[in-house]
Amino acid sequence: MMVESASETIRSTPSAQNGVSSLSNQPDAGGGAAGAAPGGGRDGAAGAEANGEMSPVELLHFQQQQALQVARQFLLQQATGLSSPSSNEGKQPAVQVPVSVAMMSPQMITPQQMQQILSPPQLQALLQQQQAIMLQQLQEYYKKQQEQLHLQLLTQQQAGKQQPKEPLGNKQLAFQQQLLQMQQLQQQHLLNLQRQGLVSLPPGQGTVPLQSLPQAAVCPSDLQQLWKEVTATQPVEDSIKQEGLDLTTNTSNSTSFSAAKVSPPISHHPLPNGQSTMHTPRRDSSSHEETPGSHPLYGHGECKWPGCETLCEDLGQFVKHLNTEHALDDRSTAQCRVQMQVVQQLEIQLAKESERLQAMMAHLHMRPSEPKPFSQPLNLVSSASLSKSTSDTFPDGLPHPPTSATAPITPLRQGPSVISSSTLHNVGPIRRRNSDKFCTPISSELAQNHEFYKNADVRPPFTYASLIRQAILETPDRQLTLNEIYNWFTRMFAYFRRNTATWKNAVRHNLSLHKCFVRVENVKGAVWTVDEHEYQKRRPPKMTGSPTLVKNMISGLGYGALNASYQAALAESSFPLLNSPTMINTSSASAMLHVGHDDVSSTVEQVNSNGSNSPRLSPQQYSHPVHVKEEPAEAEEDSRPVSLMATTNQNVTIADDRDLEEELPVEDLS
DNA sequence: TTATTATTAAACAATT
DNA sequence: GAATTGTTTAATAATA
Numbered sequence: 114m115m116v117e118s119a120s121e122t123i124r125s126t127p128s129a130q131n132g133v134s135s136l137s138n139q140p141d142a143g144g145g146a147a148g149a150a151p152g153g154g155r156d157g158a159a160g161a162e163a164n165g166e167m168s169p170v171e172l173l174h175f176q177q178q179q180a181l182q183v184a185r186q187f188l189l190q191q192a193t194g195l196s197s198p199s200s201n202e203g204k205q206p207a208v209q210v211p212v213s214v215a216m217m218s219p220q221m222i223t224p225q226q227m228q229q230i231l232s233p234p235q236l237q238a239l240l241q242q243q244q245a246i247m248l249q250q251l252q253e254y255y256k257k258q259q260e261q262l263h264l265q266l267l268t269q270q271q272a273g274k275q276q277p278k279e280p281l282g283n284k285q286l287a288f289q290q291q292l293l294q295m296q297q298l299q300q301q302h303l304l305n306l307q308r309q310g311l312v313s314l315p316p317g318q319g320t321v322p323l324q325s326l327p328q329a330a331v332c333p334s335d336l337q338q339l340w341k342e343v344t345a346t347q348p349v350e351d352s353i354k355q356e357g358l359d360l361t362t363n364t365s366n367s368t369s370f371s372a373a374k375v376s377p378p379i380s381h382h383p384l385p386n387g388q389s390t391m392h393t394p395r396r397d398s399s400s401h402e403e404t405p406g407s408h409p410l411y412g413h414g415e416c417k418w419p420g421c422e423t424l425c426e427d428l429g430q431f432v433k434h435l436n437t438e439h440a441l442d443d444r445s446t447a448q449c450r451v452q453m454q455v456v457q458q459l460e461i462q463l464a465k466e467s468e469r470l471q472a473m474m475a476h477l478h479m480r481p482s483e484p485k486p487f488s489q490p491l492n493l494v495s496s497a498s499l500s501k502s503t504s505d506t507f508p509d510g511l512p513h514p515p516t517s518a519t520a521p522i523t524p525l526r527q528g529p530s531v532i533s534s535s536t537l538h539n540v541g542p543i544r545r546r547n548s549d550k551f552c553t554p555i556s557s558e559l560a561q562n563h564e565f566y567k568n569a570d571v572r573p574p575f576t577y578a579s580l581i582r583q584a585i586l587e588t589p590d591r592q593l594t595l596n597e598i599y600n601w602f603t604r605m606f607a608y609f610r611r612n613t614a615t616w617k618n619a620v621r622h623n624l625s626l627h628k629c630f631v632r633v634e635n636v637k638g639a640v641w642t643v644d645e646h647e648y649q650k651r652r653p654p655k656m657t658g659s660p661t662l663v664k665n666m667i668s669g670l671g672y673g674a675l676n677a678s679y680q681a682a683l684a685e686s687s688f689p690l691l692n693s694p695t696m697i698n699t700s701s702a703s704a705m706l707h708v709g710h711d712d713v714s715s716t717v718e719q720v721n722s723n724g725s726n727s728p729r730l731s732p733q734q735y736s737h738p739v740h741v742k743e744e745p746a747e748a749e750e751d752s753r754p755v756s757l758m759a760t761t762n763q764n765v766t767i768a769d770d771r772d773l774e775e776e777l778p779v780e781d782l783s
Numbered sequence: 784t785t786a787t788t789a790t791t792a793a794a795c796a797a798t799t
Numbered sequence: 800g801a802a803t804t805g806t807t808t809a810a811t812a813a814t815a
Contacts, residue, residue, distance in 0.1 A: 576789060595804060619790065625806050632805080638799085639804080 410435065419448055470570060470607070555579045559605070572608045577616070577623040578648075581630060585643045592633065592640040595621065 410416060411431040416423040418439050425431035439445050555575050559566065566573050573580065584601035585593050593601065598620060602609040609616050624630045624641055629648035632639050 578789085615791070618792070621805060622791080622807090623789090624804095 408432070408435075410439075419452055466570060470568070555583050559583065563605075566606045566608070567604070568607055570607050570611075573606050577619050578627050578629070581620060581623055581641070582643045582648060585630075585641060592642045594638055594640050595624070598624075598641065 408428060408431060410418055411425065411428060414424055414426065415421075416425055416431060416434055416438075418435070421438065423434055423438065425434050439448075558574070565571065575583075580602065581598055584598050584605075585591055587601070588597075599613075599617060602616065602620065603613075624632070627647070629644045629646075629650075631642045631644050631647075633642055
């Protein structure tokens with residue numbers, strides 16, 4: 114009996130999509146969770162009107178409170194994605210965090226949307242990037258705060274000279290309190306990171322860095338020493354420089370150390386000065402470099418800077434525009450910060466969902482496989498009940514899931530990449546068609562991301578028809594009952610373990626709608642088969658550029674060209690997926706990539722999946738009576754994954770050649 | 784702008 | 800009678 118209780122159906126309306134998101138723009142939402150910073154209750158008073166009748170100490174307190182408030186707000190924004198603009202913007206330029214509400218609306222992107230936007234490897238890369246960025250940002254922020262504290266201390270010192278009656282102990286105490294507050298903020302932020310899974314901790318070490326870090330950063334002896342040096346007759350700049358750097362180094366090193374220590378997957382190496390660098394994937398690093406003729410912020414003739422969309426005719430003009438309009442200033446910095454927060458929110462959501470998945474997996478008694486950098490929550494099942502033999506899946510040792518060949522392709526085509534309120538709704542209900550194109554042969558994609566899709570609640574980027582066809586073709590008999598198709602969906606994709614009412618209806622609808630699915634009556638019921646001929650007709654090639662190109666590529670260049678095109682796409686993700694690098698034909702590959710992914714996809718997909726599973730069967734099922742199997746649906750569940758493994762391997766390696774030869778006579782390609 | 788395709792929802796009938 | 804299976808229609812969105 115299918116469990117239909119998971120009625121949390123994702124509606125196609127953007128409002129419903131947004132409603133799923135647990136993100137909140139309400140300050141209290143985040144404040145309740147992460148805003149428990151000590152002394153937070155007084156911020157309201159501190160944030161009140163500054164009447165200019167304060168004593169120097171009060172003024173100092175006020176300033177410190179303001180700094181702390183800003184700091185807290187910033188951290189809360191970091192942790193919870195609050196978009197409330199800082200009310201102290203003008204008063205605290207050193208830590209101004211202007212946040213545009215409109216700019217923050219990307220936070221409403223749901224995890225599902227994000228998953229649809231980003232392919233598994235992109236999610237992974239994004240997370241890693243953001244981890245490093247956030248840590249770096251955190252370090253910089255604390256550094257600023259430390260410097261600011263020193264400045265305030267100097268001010269205090271001068272004030273103390275002017276008013277020697279002011280007891281030094283109070284100021285010292287206030288300063289210590291402030292440092293402690295900062296320290297607690299720091300703690301809390303790191304705790305948030307850890308709790309959200311952004312900084313993963315090895316078992317048994319969860320609290321060690323957290324506790325040791327702030328103490329190491331600001332221990333009482335440090336405070337004493339700091340106070341001594343600040344109150345001494347040291348030059349101001351020296352004081353700031355020395356102590357600030359010391360503290361910063363201390364803090365940063367601690368942060369970096371903890372991050373690097375507790376989260377080995379993060380390529381995050383502390384430098385002596387406390388700054389940190391990260392090893393970004395090659396694809397990312399290359400994307401940040403200005404390669405001739407392209408720029409990551411330039412596309413489709415317009416500037417991709419958030420909220421800009423300025424039209425630039427060529428790259429030169431764009432660079433000029435970039436240097437003039439988006440130079441290093443407060444605005445750009447703020448926008449960059451906002452963008453980071455946007456991404457971070459997505460990351461947080463992903464972490465939450467991953468955590469949820471882990472809990473689900475744990476609940477279902479699925480033991481995690483070997484830890485992986487950030488796909489760890491996505492590769493929990495290696496040999497659980499749902500999967501019979503995943504070790505058979507990729508015996509070639511290739512770095513398969515979730516690194517995908519579609520990584521740079523699928524999501525990045527999602528409309529304008531400019532994040533603005535006007536374009537945000539584009540990432541709402543994303544059609545599966547997108548990724549059904551763009552060089553995504555379903556069998557290969559499934560082979561590479563088999564584990565990913567099976568364990569992660571990510572919607573597979575294929576149409577229902579493609580999936581149904583794949584399900585049917587994977588069976589030796591190439592026929593499935595409806596229930597078996599259901600089972601295949603739920604077995605292969607975690608996503609389809611929920612919203613059953615929705616996708617099952619869609620499956621039935623597709624089976625009935627498309628002529629490529631042929632229903633064959635049986636004594637015990639009916640099974641569904643695939644009419645490959647109809648399936649190919651279902652998506653007539655739209656290759657407008659060169660109608661003969663497909664034939665040339667297939668018959669002339671052979672599968673090498675197809676493979677090359679695929680590899681060319683893969684090359685962008687620096688992922689050596691296919692094991693025949695010598696087959697790259699750059700010209701044909703680029704030609705194919707430019708002609709149209711849809712056709713490539715369909716062609717490859719056809720080539721890949723047709724006949725690869727059971728070569729002994731003729732693909733012309735539509736013209737022959739189908740042998741109706743009689744075994745019960747449940748009995749075959751255990752045996753099918755094995756065949757799938759063999760299938761997926763063949764698809765990636767040698768089966769395609771054979772399949773190509775078999776499929777070459779198909780006349781529908783022209 | 785239009786046509787095509789995919790998705791989702793829903794109603795309904797037939798079957799189990 | 801309930802659940803499942805299968806068909807059909809419609810609305811909506813994305814894309815060519």
